[in-house]
Amino acid sequence: MTDINSITIVGRLTRDLNGSDQREYAFTPNGQARANISIAVNRSRKQGDQWVDEANYFDVTIWGKSAENLLPYLKKGTRVGVEGYLKQDRWQDKTTGQTRSRVSIVANNIQLLGGNSGNNGGTNAAGGYTPRFQPNNQANSFAPSQAQAPSQDFPPYDDQSFGGPASDGGFPEDIPF
Numbered sequence: 001m002t003d004i005n006s007i008t009i010v011g012r013l014t015r016d017l018n019g020s021d022q023r024e025y026a027f028t029p030n031g032q033a034r035a036n037i038s039i040a041v042n043r044s045r046k047q048g049d050q051w052v053d054e055a056n057y058f059d060v061t062i063w064g065k066s067a068e069n070l071l072p073y074l075k076k077g078t079r080v081g082v083e084g085y086l087k088q089d090r091w092q093d094k095t096t097g098q099t100r101s102r103v104s105i106v107a108n109n110i111q112l113l114g115g116n117s118g119n120n121g122g123t124n125a126a127g128g129y130t131p132r133f134q135p136n137n138q139a140n141s142f143a144p145s146q147a148q149a150p151s152q153d154f155p156p157y158d159d160q161s162f163g164g165p166a167s168d169g170g171f172p173e174d175i176p177f
Contacts, residue, residue: 011041017074035067
């Protein structure tokens, strides 16, 4: 029976993925691409009466076509979602002889979730769209005004189209739901 090893995180890249650095991006002898990235995941926790922000850093390995296709878009500050599994590497330290280990994430799926931290909206590097809040300067933007009334580009309301008798100008009394 296989145990469950699954992880989903959302965070921001801590550095640009440099295609010329062999430790970050390379091809295996059989031609498969490998990209190593680092993601910072922020978390807030309560310490006494104050909320304290805490950053956790995770190493992520991306394999295959995903690594190749994402290379130009993985820039510092880009928000990404990662689905994958945890992998523990163990090795013998040559200088001390101690067994060392490291846990990293192997990505099965990467989602670009928006621009980098300096992007205030508009198009992001991935070609997607990051919405930008534009406040409405009217005092009461929720109340419709006569100036905002939609144009009548469609036929007028017909009570008979609902299959029931017409009421006094509103909806029919017997709505079938």
